[in-house]
Amino acid sequence: MKIGVVVHGPQIVDSGYAAELIEFLKKYGEVRARLGGTMGRTAVYDAHLEDTIDISEKRLPSESADLFAEEGADLVVLMNYGKSRVTGHGFGYKVFRRSKRKPDLIQIERPGEDDGSVVPWTESVHELAGEIARELHLELVDPDEICRELFHDEPCRDTESNGTEYRRLVGVSENENIFVNGIVVGVSTSDEVTLVAEDGVITEIIGGRIKEHGVEKLGRINLSEAVVKTGLLRRASVKPRKVKRREKEKKKFRVSFLNHAAEDIYRLHSSDLVVTVGDDTTLVAADILYRFDVPIIGITDGDIDRVVREGFRCLGSLIIEFEGGWDDIVGKKIHEELFRGRDSLETEDVESFKRDLLQIIDNIGASYTIRST
Template sequence: MEIGLVIHGPEVIDSGQAKKIIELLSSKGTVTSMIAGTMGKTAVIDAHMENIIDIRRSLKPSECIEKCIDTKDVIYLLNHGKKLETGIAFARMVISHVKRKDEKPIVHIESPGSSDGVVIPWNKLAHEHAKTIANELGLSIIIASEQEKEILLEKEGERVVRHLTGVQPGEKILVNGIVVGSATSFEVSIIAENGYITQIKGGTMKEHGVEKIHDYENLTPIDLKSAWVKSGRLRSDNFKARTLKTCELGTFSNKENKMQKQGICAVIVDHAAEKVFEIVPGADVAVTVGDDTTILAADILYRLGIPIIGITDGDSDGISHKTHIFPGSTILRLIPDSDDVIGRKILINLFMNKKNMNFASQDELKDMIIKQAVGAIKYIKEY
């Protein structure tokens, strides 16, 4: 039997449940495992499972399922939400985006190893598979059609309302990896008009974050229906970070390109830490713009052995876990409200509005960045 396993998030990796379930499914047939989400990919590396779980694709969970429909006999979706209702709401959203959801059995395993863990068959074909895996894992079965159907998305004309589940007051609210506000209640909704976020009900909106997500004066709209929306911390502290060896880097190192170029290849990561795995193949150093972007990107790039030059001004939203920074990195702390201004100068003047650029050396690039930031630097920290 050909089995597809779609994993979401770092929790099931860090807890060891993903490894247990892969071993269990492997006794039934050939398992192809893939993970969706940047934090999930870092967890896979930390768990030494990058040769078991595919971390090279950059697909949403629904797209992973679609990929499996053509070649797999049964598909499992593995997740661990903050609460049971959060996990169910997540799966319902994922399944709603799968165009051929009834062609192959789709079984959702939610929060295995927890007291509220369940198995959910998401179509008629999945019932027998769900019963078997539920018995083997000691979990109960919930029939999705019998669950209260929460309306998580409302659309009227060009107005979209996205309702969040499992939110706690005080948690940060992220859209596509950028903090756009903070929750003040248990019921939070994000409202967008014509692709632009205009209000957060049950929370306070962070104007600067909303500017970032719409790319400032470029006023780029977003699709709130398909956007990655999350509240709270991105990952717990239940892990030990690991740096891949050169022989383990595979496509992330892009050795062929490195042999052909002179100097170093630098990439710029500007408030897009969730796309780091897509941006960095072949890079020797990354310039990161923004406090949270620097914290998250540095932590991810530690796994790939890539140093950073971080541009920060002390306005971190505190959404990250413990951070690891690869030796050879430099972080510039600037005066308040200046990281975005200096980041744009670096993008225009040094990177020529491109995402990557070659320089003679990392030291040369660092000196050039310091010149762009002159007058705004409070201190520089070397790692």
């Protein structure tokens, strides 16, 4: 039997269960694994599993599942370690619903917890899922039970005739960041949270406090299809691994520009320096690029949200902090004048580039403070 494993999220990797379960599944057939999602890639590097779990492409979990089906997999196993039973089951429901090919799918959820479970999302794999559940000492959970658990006979989202769209979130705790497509758009103030969008723009968070700056950066979205997460993007305390060392003696250096944390930050791993705009973008980019020995210059305004338990920055990084609202203005000016509207440039002198950047900032006239690493 050909088994395709979709590994989702950093926690299943950080906990050690991804490697353990991949090895376990080999008793049932030929196993191949690939990542589904973005943040798990850093965890794969830290765990030295890049030769075991394919992280070469950025794909949604449902896309990874469909790709395995297209490649002829007889079974797809979705591995996840949600922050709660309900969030994990809700995630599995969305992955299966969004998959186009509807492969034979078994979900292994929260294997290290008392409420860990195995879910057969297709009837044809119910017997095999039961065997896996017994072997792993996990509960076998029926998909119909999950639907009742998640929705209580109510739809998870609805759209009114006037174009207002609602999306109720599951498994939320009070005072958690709410991410939509990688951007923090608000903070929960209760465990019952519903996002409200009008004409594709989030206008209200019922049970939460909206972050206008994040909503503005997010722009128009399809709320029903958006990737929504709550809490920390990476919950574990980890020892980061340096995947490579930067070459410092070069004739030309590549400097990149990044103003959106939801973009594929990993594509910047060969840069020599990255200018990041926004607090969350700076924190996430610095943490990821640390593994590749790439320093950042972060343009921030002090409105930083705690999106990972620990953040790491490469030696030589600068954080330039402005008063509220100035980061986007300054970032736009730098992008226009220094990068000339492009996403990267080459320079023979990084220190000269930094001086030019600071000169642009000084010309704007906004007050700022600099913190170096």
